Amino acid sequence: DAGVTQSPTHLIKTRGQQVTLRCSPKSGHDTVSWYQQALGQGPQFIFQYYEEEERQRGNFPDRFSGHQFPNYSSELNVNALLLGDSALYLCASSFTRDTQETQYFGPGTRLLVL
């Protein structure tokens, strides 16, 4: 049973560039959520996708956008990168009909903005 996968594992960008991170959910899951985790902090919710639409959004600017594909995989795009965007980006998947809606996380993508 494949778990949540993310790519790439590490990424280095410069200020002003754009980045795309990818996530494949756990088998059987239909919902994908993205989190940003700065060093020494807990994860912060960015947004959640279900049925190819953004269902929930946290307090992040429009530079952060996403997409969900028909196979439930998802992308996170960040435009006009700032130094403060350096963080671990975590993807989590869940099954909407699971009453607990437990989220299972991928290994994350470590983004460094120089």
Added chain:
Amino acid sequence: AQKITQTQPGMFVQEKEAVTLDCTYDTSDPSYGLFWYKQPSSGEMIFLIYQGSYDQQNATEGRYSLNFQKARKSANLVISASQLGDSAMYFCAMRESQTIFGAGTRLFVKA
């Protein structure tokens, strides 16, 4: 507004002993879920245990149990028989419409 508080930045425990990691939360929604995750240095968040707001009994999963005190809005994680591999960051999280995480507690297990 939702809020999660973990007041212990770091905790030490002797191998084979039990340890309690504290978590308090604040919400006005009667329906919510509480989660604990473990994050080793590799970065991946590992789901440990879940407690629903309407669950009458405390959740247990192997060596993990959740001490749920609804009136006090606390959901402490108890790890029994600590192992060296338990050394990691531990996060408490709450789900209403969104899932929010606390700041985490770093647990050190001493041999």
